[in-house]
Amino acid sequence: MxxxxxxxxxxxxxxxxxxxxxxxxxxxxxxxxxxxxxxxxxxxxxxxxxxxxxxxxxxxxxxxxxxxxxxxxxxxxxxxxxxxxxxxxxxxxxxxxxxxxxxxxxxxxxxxxxSLDFPAEEKYNQGIKLLTLEYVRPIAEIKTTNYALPVWHSYHWKNLGAEDVLYHWNGMVSESSRSNFFIVKNGIIHTPDQHILLGITRKHILQLAKDAVIRPITLEEVWDADEAFITSTTKVLLPVTQLDDRKIGNGKVGPVTRSILERFRNLEKELVG
Incomplete structure (x- = not known):
């Protein structure tokens, strides 16, 4: 501080x-x-x-x-x-x-x-692991201070080598504990539309992607995705290459993810001159 x-x-x-x-x-x-x-x-x-x-x-x-x-x-x-x-x-x-x-x-x-430290560069190059968690954040559209469940649950995911969790409910995914979630299928970016915080980084990623689709996304679609990533203020965009014990796509950071991250970083440079 x-x-x-x-x-x-x-x-x-x-x-x-x-x-x-x-x-x-x-x-x-x-x-x-x-x-x-x-x-x-x-x-x-x-x-x-x-x-x-x-x-x-x-x-x-x-x-x-x-x-x-x-x-x-x-x-x-x-x-x-x-x-x-x-x-x-x-x-x-x-x-x-x-x-x-x-x-x-x-x-x-x-x-x-x-002070602010971004995740290690290797996480951007190799991707991260998420754990599925059946949960819907209360009044998800508001950024409240209620983080009791993920704070408590973080001890578990750290022991399993995960960066964070992916919330899902009745077979539909929503968000990570502190990030928005995206998948890529056949070159098109998709992101959930319900039970989520409307992230500011998410907002600008959607503007950069232009043809992104905002819709309900099932957990099965995540397993079948070519790529996945999370976005937030403190992470910008982190590739997700593993969910639980299963790889996303080929288990490597994909071209769409790399491209959108580069474009977002260029946007930031333009803003600060």
Whole structure:
């Protein structure tokens, strides 16, 4: 974590940030967050992340006292004070201290700056393994702070050499615990349309792919896919070459996956000049 954060309505030393022990974020796991990156001191896709954060606050009935312009000004000041040339911003809005310890209240806004390490290059070159997990994330369209199941389950997947999980329910796949999921079949990119977070990286991958198909995808289709990959802010795009104990396609990173990753990286370079 970087030296300065935003809390209590001002910029303070990060080590001084506090939260009430009866906040719903702690006692009920109720709150929202979002995370975006900076490159060459510029926040990438900032308008899209703020769109989602503001919408998440409204959908979860959590008052957000700051306007879009005020949030951007805070982010700009934190970037300067933390000298955040390359790194991450984590915005958190807690559930607040509720009179009945249950209903959403006026929460507390935190904005933290973090160092950011991408996955090892070998994962981009060789691909990763996912484990199937029967689960649907609650209110999946909102980026809530409720990650209890994957945090608990991560001990299991790490022991099995997996990077993450792939959620599925009634034979239909949705997403990974912190990433969106895609398959490639006959050169065409497909991605699930239900029980997912509408990822910002996903959004731009779909724009780059142009002919991508957004639709329900069965687990059987994943087994039969030529390629697969996951996308997120912190991973960008990671090829998936194994699901449980079975290879995806030929078990190697495919040409469509490599192409879309290169195009996304070029897009980022264009944005920061």
């Amino acid at each position: 970087k030296p300065f954060c935003f809390a209590d309505g001002t910029i303070i030393p990060s080590e001084s940030a506090t939260i009430h022990p009866m906040d719903l974020g702690l006692i009920r796991g109720y709150g929202i967050f979002d995370f975006f990156r900076t490159s060459n001191y510029q926040p990438l896709f900032i308008e899209h992340y703020l769109d989602r954060f503001i919408a998440s606050a409204e959908k979860t009935h959590l008052p957000l006292k700051y306007s879009r312009e005020e949030l951007k000004a805070i982010i700009s000041e934190l970037t300067e004070k933390n000298d955040l040339k390359q790194g991450g911003f984590r915005m958190v809005l807690s559930g607040g201290v509720s009179q009945n310890h249950f209903s959403p209240a006026e929460g507390k806004l935190f904005i933290f700056c973090e």
